Amino acid sequence: MFPRPDFFAGALLNFAENLLFPANVEVDEAATAVITATENEDHLSQVSWAELREQVRQCSSAMRAAGVKENSVVAGFVANHVQALVALLSSAAVGAIWTGISPDNGVSAVLDRLVQIRPQVLFADSSTLYNGKEWSSKIKTLGIVQELKKHGLELVVVINPLKTPDLGLDEIRSKGVKAEEYESWLLNAPDEPLVFKQLRSSHPLYILYSSGTTGLPKAIVHTAGGTLLQHKKEHFIHCSLGTSSRLLYYTTTSWMMHHWSVSALAVGSSLVLYSGSPFKPHSYLSIPRLLSSLRVTHFGTSAAYLTALEANNIRPIDDPSLDLSALEAIYSTASPLPPSTFAFVYTAFPATINMASITGGTDIISLFGCPCPLLPVRAGEIQCAGLGMAIGVVDSASPSDAPAPVHPADSPGDLVCTQPFPCQPLTFFGPGGDEKYRLAYFDRFPGLWHHGDFVRMDPAGTGGLVMLGRSDGVLKPAGVRFGSAEIYNVLTRFFSQEIAEAVCVGRRRESDRDETVCLFVVMSEGSAFDDALRERIKSAIRRELSPRHVPGVIEEGLGGVPKTGNGKKIEVAVKQILSGMEVKTNASVANPEALEWFRAWALKAQVADGLVN
Numbered sequence: 001m002f003p004r005p006d007f008f009a010g011a012l013l014n015f016a017e018n019l020l021f022p023a024n025v026e027v028d029e030a031a032t033a034v035i036t037a038t039e040n041e042d043h044l045s046q047v048s049w050a051e052l053r054e055q056v057r058q059c060s061s062a063m064r065a066a067g068v069k070e071n072s073v074v075a076g077f078v079a080n081h082v083q084a085l086v087a088l089l090s091s092a093a094v095g096a097i098w099t100g101i102s103p104d105n106g107v108s109a110v111l112d113r114l115v116q117i118r119p120q121v122l123f124a125d126s127s128t129l130y131n132g133k134e135w136s137s138k139i140k141t142l143g144i145v146q147e148l149k150k151h152g153l154e155l156v157v158v159i160n161p162l163k164t165p166d167l168g169l170d171e172i173r174s175k176g177v178k179a180e181e182y183e184s185w186l187l188n189a190p191d192e193p194l195v196f197k198q199l200r201s202s203h204p205l206y207i208l209y210s211s212g213t214t215g216l217p218k219a220i221v222h223t224a225g226g227t228l229l230q231h232k233k234e235h236f237i238h239c240s241l242g243t244s245s246r247l248l249y250y251t252t253t254s255w256m257m258h259h260w261s262v263s264a265l266a267v268g269s270s271l272v273l274y275s276g277s278p279f280k281p282h283s284y285l286s287i288p289r290l291l292s293s294l295r296v297t298h299f300g301t302s303a304a305y306l307t308a309l310e311a312n313n314i315r316p317i318d319d320p321s322l323d324l325s326a327l328e329a330i331y332s333t334a335s336p337l338p339p340s341t342f343a344f345v346y347t348a349f350p351a352t353i354n355m356a357s358i359t360g361g362t363d364i365i366s367l368f369g370c371p372c373p374l375l376p377v378r379a380g381e382i383q384c385a386g387l388g389m390a391i392g393v394v395d396s397a398s399p400s401d402a403p404a405p406v407h408p409a410d411s412p413g414d415l416v417c418t419q420p421f422p423c424q425p426l427t428f429f430g431p432g433g434d435e436k437y438r439l440a441y442f443d444r445f446p447g448l449w450h451h452g453d454f455v456r457m458d459p460a461g462t463g464g465l466v467m468l469g470r471s472d473g474v475l476k477p478a479g480v481r482f483g484s485a486e487i488y489n490v491l492t493r494f495f496s497q498e499i500a501e502a503v504c505v506g507r508r509r510e511s512d513r514d515e516t517v518c519l520f521v522v523m524s525e526g527s528a529f530d531d532a533l534r535e536r537i538k539s540a541i542r543r544e545l546s547p548r549h550v551p552g553v554i555e556e557g558l559g560g561v562p563k564t565g566n567g568k569k570i571e572v573a574v575k576q577i578l579s580g581m582e583v584k585t586n587a588s589v590a591n592p593e594a595l596e597w598f599r600a601w602a603l604k605a606q607v608a609d610g611l612v613n
Helices: 015-020 049-065 082-094 107-117 138-151 169-173 182-187 224-238 256-267 283-293 303-311 339-348 433-441 484-495 531-544 571-578 592-608
Strands: 032-038 045-048 073-077 097-101 121-125 127-130 133-136 155-159 178-181 204-209 219-223 246-249 270-275 298-302 329-333 354-357 359-361 366-370 391-394 413-417 449-457 465-470 499-507 516-523 553-556
Touching: 015 049, 015 082, 015 224, 015 256, 032 049, 032 082, 045 049, 049 082, 049 182, 073 082, 073 107, 073 138, 082 097, 082 121, 082 155, 082 270, 097 107, 107 138, 107 219, 107 484, 107 531, 121 138, 127 270, 138 155, 138 169, 155 169, 155 182, 169 178, 178 182, 204 224, 204 256, 219 224, 224 256, 224 366, 246 256, 246 283, 256 270, 270 283, 283 298, 283 303, 298 303, 303 329, 303 339, 339 354, 366 465, 391 449, 433 449, 484 499, 484 516, 484 531, 499 571, 531 553, 571 592
Parallel strands: 032 270, 073 097, 073 121, 097 204, 121 155, 155 178, 246 270, 246 298, 298 329, 329 354, 516 553
Antiparallel strands: 032 045, 127 133, 204 219, 359 366, 391 413, 413 449, 449 465, 499 516
């Protein structure tokens, strides 16, 4: 499995061509290919297959004229709309590498990622709409451009989805780069035919990012051939998507589900690209109204969204103004879906749907655990392994050189893949990328892909998969995936005089519906922890990263940070203790008293929350 096999060596293809001109599928070029929707119902727009192809022709021609070529890096600081899709497809048509980051990220979070990959072109939204308010991106874009100019940025194309009067083009140009307004840039593109660069299967297509549990987020390079084959398999076979299907996946452009969902074009399906709050303008019925009015057949979301409907007893099926008869499937991912929510969904939506919890990740830009409309749905389970994905479960306590299958077979353990698969990443971008790749996935169990999920497989002989959480330090509150290092970076930058060190982990106890990010800080000598500091930390994290990064718990860690003998923080043990698991302290812990403090704190928290007497 490592080094990665060269799948389909000698074959040539273009990813964008396969999405715009689906193979073995007849699409009416006048039919709707993409619908863009926001919280503002008046901003709904539709693009036909012919119009989408023409926009990609213009955009790819403009890219070539700007010097973009094979292996150039093109970045998008963009929301989920058709202009972002056109930029993505145009990048692929030329043979460039696309990376997308959502505008809700702060400047530090964006630069932690983009400085590594040195984009030549940046597409940036002028503003975004969220929770009923228009948010300007101009100040953030200027900060990003100022730094990226030092790393090879040449051109910024500003997209104006909300028709903002001030795009800040002159201010961007003052940073020493070219700046163009998106619509004008397309209209002034050379009048050239739509050309698709034919490339090897292993040609780099996308860069996505690891969560950054140790240092900066790692830039994961995914291939065109592997991504296309995997997504077509999942869409066509596992999801039964086709030319009569319409897919709406609630996602940002940072999340791999955005890349996964747009590939549905390759099986002839139409897309609904949505950006904004899922609870505006009609509270909990906002998304169901879209599903009804747009006749969506397949809807994807996070487990957190569905549990929010359950917690508030929202049953769209009971609303006589909604017609959900077109809905065939609901997909849930990002965190485990509670068994009770499975049952609830079948009372809140048509009982004929395929309610499928799915799992995979940024690392494989696809799924290990898949839906299947032919199999039974069992509460709390993922229906089946993806076709061609040789997954297994190994004993978490196994030595690295002798991984042992769990015994009995339905015992919990670490998710692994035992055979190569086409959507394995190509490498990590930048110097030392191959070694970083090996350490990320093959260091724990050499020869096996170690995915970092804690699971049970085949419970009671069903063939299903039960997700129990992460086996590493990745944080996933409300399904949003990031690493503790992002939090540590903010603390180092803004609180280094007050805070000596910190540990940040996710807590999900058996009774918790979602994961809570818990941050414990150890104060420097002479500094005191108080509510004002807690609020300043929250404000800095919200500003520099995003509101989704803000910890739910920030406390003083009076017992210190538990570490190994070589000084590495023992995050996983803290996470397991806070989540109510039994953790044995072994000889590798340099300061076992720190773990004892966390055990005591976790018990006090359980008492305070009414979980124990």
